[in-house]
Amino acid sequence: MKTSRVSSANPLVMLWNSVIGKKIVMAVTGAVLVLFVIAHMLGNLKVYGGQQTMNAYARFLREMGWPILGHEEGLWAVRIILLVCVVLHVTAATQLTRLSWQARPQEYHEWKGLASTFASRTMRWGGVLLLVFIVFHILHMTFGVVGFSPGQFKHLAVYQNVVAGFSVWPVSLFYIVAMVALGLHLDHGIWSAIQTLGFNSGRNEHVLKLVSRAIAVIVVLGFISVPVSVMVGWVR
């Protein structure tokens, strides 16, 4: 057996050093990210309220928590929490994936699944796609350094940026593909997090899977509706 795997008496370190503990970390950080994704999707729907509503919402996000918090303080707090969650989620996923690959050095010549789904089998590579998308998306819609012609992106003019950004069809297509990947990730991920945290009682398993799928479908439809609306010309 390995020695000194647990060098600290800190329960969080113990959690991180255990395979099940890392799964619990993934479930908790995943839950935070799911809540963010739902809020983000609802925020995006402001685009249907028109230019004023959308841009006012963008300014509100920078003044969240005022007067207790100053300009952009709340926003940065959220950003830091999200970044920490993404880093922990991805690091744990990478380590656990490597462990699982090592656990079966010789593959089966024939293997059939009875219970796994397309969503559950695409968690890993779908997750990689989502990570690539997140980097692109921040460079695109937050910094405006990719996908825009020079001078086209304007800070805080979110409505105009959304319309200009999604008018480029390869960008919209990539966005839609990434959102489908997100949907698959959520379909298995939400249920999986609940199971890992021990809230599956067996009897409610069916309902938990259904709720997980419902959230995934609603989130994906909400996100995809924006580029589709821009390309069809409903939002301009």
Added chain:
Amino acid sequence: MKFTLRIWRQKSREAPGKFVTYQVDGITPDMSFLEMLDVLNEELLARGEDPVAFEHDCREGICGSCGFLINGLAHGGRRGTTVCQLSMRFFKDGETLTLEPWRARAFPVVRDLIVDRSAFDRIIQAGGFISAPVGSAPDANAILVPKDIADTAFEAAACIGCGACVAACPNASAMLFTAAKLVHLNVLPQGQPQRYQRTLNMVAAMEAEGFGSCTNHGECAAVCPKEIPLEFIGRMNRDLRRAIFRRRFERWRDATQ
């Protein structure tokens, strides 16, 4: 009935293995899968060839000795059934059947379809003891166990340790097995004194054996001949989380070193 069998043949742990094709004839529909293999082995012996090695003992589905993949499904994929209880009537006459041993780093092949499952024994060993009093047998009603708890414990205790969960898991994870062993004792009043210590020790032993990490596909529960539910993995996780945050670090450190 007539079958074409593609069977994984491997002389020893280090020797390279390969599939060898055999024909069997004169199989009756009510023969079990292992009896079909007995027929094949009789023929192989008569021809002076090595018989196919497979593990078996009770042939009643309760010992946990038998098990291999048939056409990519652990125990043949029939719900709640071990290969010894699987009748040949479940297959089509003339079908080609591929037989492959459990594959996992923690389950090295011993010979042909037999794998070494001592890793499971070491996980059970790590569980230690329960503090049951010795001496004359206590009255049956001295410790009251609620019906639902007794049912859950019984459901978990049904695990025969055949290894199908590890074999079917895309991650070669042993979490359903370990969870069954833990839930069995952790829900009963007799298992309470050592509950969290046992959880830490058994999980540490499981992780030390080189099994993979569960991603909740549910393949394990789908092939389990004793139908251990996936839910038990969540119960194990919950007990581990409690054990860690209840600061029982020394036990964990001892177990992992």
